[in-house]
Amino acid sequence: MTGDVNASVEAIFREERGRLLAALVRRFGDLDLAEEVTSEAIEAALVHWPADGVPASPGAWLMTTARRRAVDRLRRDRTYAARLALLQVEVDRTGPPVFEGTLPDERLRLFFTFAHPALPEADRGALTLRYLAGLTTAEVARAYLVPVETMAKRLVRAKKKISVARIPFRVPEPHELPARLPGVLQAIYSIFTEGYAASAGPDLVRHDLAEEALRLARILHRLLPGEREATGLLALMLLTHARRAARTGPDGGLVLLEDQDRSRWDRAMIDEGEPLVVTALTGGPPGPYGVQAAIAALHDEEPTDWPQIVSLYDVLRSLAPSPVVDLNRAVAVAMRDGPEAGLALLDALAGEPRLRGLHVYPAARGELLRRLGRPAEAAGAFREALELVGSEPERRHLLARLADVTR
Amino acid sequence: MKYMLLIYSGGAAGDFAAWMDYDKSVKEAGVYVSGESLTDIAQATTVRVDGAERVVTDGPFAESREVLGGYYVLDVPDRETALDWAARCPGSWEGGAVVLRECEQF
């Protein structure tokens, strides 16, 4: 019985923690205070709920408890309270705090604060994971493969800037959204890519991290239903993550798309993502996430429509030019027109500084050279890729390919 | 003539009493125009406008070893007097430096 209560308490906290924190930041205008009383309210719940049962409205219970703790704290610390009182005047000026039993959803403000351009780019995903996804500092540190103390310092530094330089907790005006929304989407997508193509470590996909990113993208999509790029980002992540189970073989090595066991694709995720692609690409000019989602959707079809994928890469190249897009397009061209055509495009990218240090470039070249029956050159490219690769499944795949061309 | 004293503090940065004394003395001498202390450089944000696009980035735009910690604008008759005030400023002690710049008069 107690175990059941504990399990449901944990589930509620995961869901409510970010909401609770955001509502408290809105109420008190102070992230540190909100963070402390959120933790205190959750600790109180862990004491009371197993004994008294989970309340009918857990979120409201937590909010009431946290607010009482905050007010107690402000009474104890008068100088702190004086400073907050000043802030509160400004918060009240921007609109009265709403709290009528259900927890108001103020998380959108925090998405924008944590992705603010005045914060270091590397810290934006970490702040989002810590305070919106509700991960612990240790979990965030593990996500970015850094020691806990390092991550704790980064979070403290970022929070200090939010408070000292006074980065506001507000949703940008509609005319500011085109400049500010991409930063929020990028912060979420960076969490996903970190989880998906884990840059180092034993797993190809760190499902927990990719799933946290998906959860954040769902929240953002719900908060901004009319923003087609937020829809596109969710679709892109769903349609990519749908193939997760098939991307690693029984030996733990990476499996390329054409060799994947399609019965292992997550049909429910594909069905959820596909209509979102349509929404993302309807009613205005396409955005980069919408186009990438469309490319991911075509990868989820059987047979793969390579000509269509190449044209979508052309669109993407005009929206968000990058050598990584050129590389992916070259691979798609190889699938459409044969390896020779793809290799010519790849060779044109040789010496591109933004591809230097990435294993994907020599890995793609090696693959096309292998298909062209040029094993010696392929082996050289695979060896080059092996020098740069970080994740274990990709290393295994490259070793298998190298063995194949040097046999 | 107005001069700006740019403060790149050394070891005396935290000597609060010395700063209070200095602040009091420039005000009593009637040369004080304005002055502020700046928060640490990690709180800085850079803004550039490129055509119609506004580019906001974290941190100062150029990393320099010495960080501006604050400033005074003083109204004094000549550069010599300004230099005297600069030397009395705690920012010029213990490895710090104060840079004197003339304010443009329009």
Added chain:
Amino acid sequence: MKYMLLIHGASDACTPQEWGDYDKSLRDAGVHVDGNPLGEPSLSTAVHISADGEKVVTDGPYAEAREVLGGYYIIDVPDLDAATDWAARCPGARHGGSMVVRPIIEYT
């Protein structure tokens, strides 16, 4: 909340009229606290007190910055977004110049 806007590498392409308009808009908005343009860097002098207590005066700017501080404003606005809005409106942010926004320490 007070912020200092440091004007770095302001372009000669900015006209006196543009600077005048900006200055006026700050005052009209009631956010202007202080501000001054600075004379050219060759006119600057560095001062420090040596270990034996001597005043040492040297020519030129102390910190060799690629872009030189050309002037500054102090403004009083609610938050960083408002401060960067004003920085972006300053002629010093255009034609390759940069504005650095730094929060001011308030001693109360």
